[in-house]
Amino acid sequence: MRPSLDIWARTCTRYAPERAIRATTGIEGQADINDKRVPLPGWVPARRRAIGDRICAARTHRNLIQEGLAEVAGLDRKTVNRTEQGAHSLLLDHLLLIANALDVPLADLVRE
Incomplete structure (x- = not known):
């Protein structure tokens, strides 16, 4: 028997709070009224998508x-996809691995 969504969210919060918030509210960056998190400003997801676009451009330039x-970066394909789509918060470690695999400076991927 699968645990309820609420139980899953409470047990996973310390490991992936953004996933738990999305699971309970359906909205990324927002939580229920008892949580102290505030919604992300609109420029944050926009910058995420811009970084993802640059990664995608560098990847296609390398014919990958x-x-x-x-595979080259040592990541899961879904992680690369979510990064390019700007679908989740990026980990610096993932960005470093991707930049290294694409042989481009990290600054080129995150510049404005």
């Missing part, structure tokens, strides 16, 4: 598919 980049 997402699976190929993931």
Whole structure:
């Protein structure tokens, strides 16, 4: 028997709070009224998508598919996809691995 969504959210919060918030509210960056998190400003997801676009451009310039980049970087293909789509908060470690795999400076991926 699967645990209820509420139980899952409470047990996973310390490991992935953004996923737990999304699971309980359906909205990224927002939580229920008892939580002290505030919604992300609109420029944050926009910058995330811009970084993802630059990663995608560098990947296609190198004639790599997402699976190929993931293999070279040592990441999962879904992680590469979510990063390019700007679908979740980026980890610095993932950005470093991707920049190294694409042989581009990290600054080129995150510049404005």
